[in-house]
Amino acid sequence: MSYRAEIIAVGTELLLGNVANTDAQFLSEQLASVGVDVLYHTAVGDNPTRLTEVIAIARRRADLLIFTGGLGPTYDDLTKETVCRAFGVELTFHPEIVEEIRQYLNTVFGAEAPACDSQQAWLPEGCTVLHNAVGTAPGCIFEKDGVTVVMLPGVPRECRYLTERGLIPWLRQKHQGVILSHDLRLFGLREPLVQEKLADLMDEAVNPSLAPYAKTGEVMLRLTAKADTAERCEELMAPLFWDVKTRLGDYLYGVDVDSLEQRVLQLLRERGLTLSAAESCTGGLIAKRITDLPGASAAFLGGVVSYTNGVKAHVLGVPEALLEEYGAVSAPVALAMAQGVRRITGSDLAVSVTGVAGPDKDDRGNEVGTVFIGLAAPDDTAVRQLALGTGRDRIRTLAAHYAFDMLRRYLTDLPIY
């Protein structure tokens, strides 16, 4: 059974930009994991005429329609009525749902529980009910005229709950086989160069498939295989994986990891080493990114954000003579910052960043985008100079990427750059 799906969000708040359609992203990712091809996302307002037209279009081009939103008890919640009218399906009353909702409201609100609105207990005739333990709107699935229709509440927490507990298990039962994927993460090669190196593989690859995803300064490649078993999926992926890996060399920094900082934290923990950071232009971004990760405290001791020369000199101990002679944005100062934060925190490794994030040049005439990354280790020190172009956020993001990449390279015994 292979579905062609359309996800239809109902809600004027989406069209006003009040909220992002995160349900569509979540559902798409979940559906991909069970081999359902999502071909369209649509969002439409709380308007029965336009919703009816959207349904007419969707049932011509897809055979699995998933509606999110508009299942609540208020006057503008019209999904159920409109969908059922379009498919010629009656709504029937489910007394057991009234009881469920009443119990839910009692648990959440106690003595102050509002009266249960029994409108939510009307569901399409013959449907599979998706019971909602985290809200009042149940979901449902019915099949009519070769089309499978799913309705889910729009509140992200409820949509997730019913997807994970109701829809995905239901689809797994229908589906024969397994889909597996691996994410390969690269740093230091821009997407067009990745495309150039892998163009022939991307064009040819069907099962497994190979697709690139670009982020600021990074590229991710996703390898996906479909087969009867997980083992067979891995077998299908192995030769392509090997080929891609060989072509990418040490630009490939990790497989099935989320970020450079996650890889660095992994390596630090494997090697039992600790880290600190001294940041000028990144202003805390390196510390923030590594402490975003649960378990960071096992390896990251802390750092100093030295946004002024005073803090560089008095907290980090950067010699004032260096600051005067070379200026704050210089290789000697980057190195002294890394050595300074390593000394005061007692960490094994330390990384430092000093540079010009803009919008203006610094007082020594360094261009916006000039960045120095320093590394201090027990046996080694290094400084790298970068010209990162323009855009304050971009420069800061890339500078942090390069700092983590320098650590990653040091920790895997690669040339630092």
Place this chain on the structure above:
Amino acid sequence: MSYRAEIIAVGTELLLGNVANTDAQFLSEQLASVGVDVLYHTAVGDNPTRLTEVIAIARRRADLLIFTGGLGPTYDDLTKETVCRAFGVELTFHPEIVEEIRQYLNTVFGAEAPACDSQQAWLPEGCTVLHNAVGTAPGCIFEKDGVTVVMLPGVPRECRYLTERGLIPWLRQKHQGVILSHDLRLFGLREPLVQEKLADLMDEAVNPSLAPYAKTGEVMLRLTAKADTAERCEELMAPLFWDVKTRLGDYLYGVDVDSLEQRVLQLLRERGLTLSAAESCTGGLIAKRITDLPGASAAFLGGVVSYTNGVKAHVLGVPEALLEEYGAVSAPVALAMAQGVRRITGSDLAVSVTGVAGPDKDDRGNEVGTVFIGLAAPDDTAVRQLALGTGRDRIRTLAAHYAFDMLRRYLTDLPIY
């Protein structure tokens, strides 16, 4: 001129759930601010047949089609060709765009700039070019058969840039009259409570209108008026603005500012005061957020990320006896951290955060979400204890919000909480 708009995102990565369609949300919000009604969002993959069908449907039900994504130089970037074919518009070559792209690449990559791919210099005949100073793909606008077609790159930074600098000014020119809005930003009141306080105003308000936008821990209210002149818009908004302001009291932290940190930076600069930060569970997030703002160096001196007791004691000078007696997550330690970072950086004000971001309780049994915020000022010190619930990212974001709010309250002579 009143448009009925459809936003069409092109990109298989959306249908796989790899990214959320944040462009659609951003565009919807921007379009609402100039009085354009968005009726549909659609997302479709990098597939010319399906995209062509989507265009055929869209031009029947909308008269402003805004495409995002698929304008890059790679083989799966097919938006321009497919849209132009559907509308019977030729692509023409713009040599000046090649020059712009070359300059952009030189600025960003310096000597290592890749060759410019001139495919991006082909644009629809007679279009208005939206010049892209933050990437290589220009946007464009053309009108054909009563439909206005806009194409924007999908990279959120580029989409935003071209929307703000190109599309919105272009739409304002088309529009008769003026639309003005003011954003009121609140902290400390949850959205349902805001709704409760303002329900009657929101229901009644048409011109000016009043709409809420929720973010993590914050609420923004947008007041929008349409009239012949800007002065008339302001006149229309004044009574409602006053009423809302009175009802919200000091939960209202700013008008037409982007964030709490921006308001704090504004206040610091107005008062000629400097700031530093000592961060434990926020791990650099406060420093990162304030240094995201251009001009932060006028007031922010720097900070210390003290992720371990060692750094708290040796860098910030928190007495070991306090750490032993009360534990790192405690009011006395929060206070000593703020005082310590104020002393070593020489700042006028200092803020500190120590808490349990999770996933686990700390070794003293403090629950996840327990957070202490400290403030040290020349004439005052304060500590506030918070219970922020669960979710590592959420706790860190809220803790930073509360720290900035404490500073905001101090700097505007309000009770600190």
